Amino acid sequence: MFNKVLLAIFSLTTLVSAHYTFPSLIAGGSTQGQWVNVRRTNNYQSNGPVTDVSSADFRCYNTQTAAKATTYNVTAGSTIGIAPGGAVSHPGVLNIYMAKAPSGVDVANWDGAGQVWFKVYQISAVTNGGQSITWPSNGATSYTWKLPQSLPSGGYLVRTEHIALHSASGFQGAQFYISCAQINISGGGSGNPGPLVSIPGVYTGREPGIMLNIYYPIPTTYTQPGPAVWSG
16 A cells, blocks of 8 residues: 555656756846746746646636736847747647737736737748657756847737647647746837737637647647748
């Protein structure tokens, strides 16, 4: 009996340690503190994922913490990024979405509701006709990308979404690891980001890039979920 208890504890510990969060904004050439410029998520202790793409947690995953964050000032065209609380430890893909707060609204007090989100960066899978499939986002300790120079100035939410696909063969088997950072962009342009989507609402959970068996048969191609990347 004692051995069974130890095995259960070990299994739970292993499961939790395999999960991850995205607590740190990368900006100004360095990684900022955890949960400083990123709204602290419900899973900041458990590291557990979101699996229901229609849930209110699917946007910024902070319905329980109701956490706010400090907004970091950046310039359009600069490089920013996100760092997990360790390393990404599941095969999957990455999407980065942004949403601009309405004029006159402080992004720190904005919830990102509505058809306001657009994709600025992604890391997909690499396939070769069914012989193998690899996941470049797996094992990463940071992701960085360049903000489009034509991005209009103002306050933005930056939403990280890593989709873990190791158990995605059934509905709601995919695991979403999510967080929202806050930035204020200056020196921007007159670009028109899009296509715009609502979050939740962007996925049904049955997309071919969300509900699939990545092991057998090995997928011959992979379709990245969500809209096309807006590059300005």
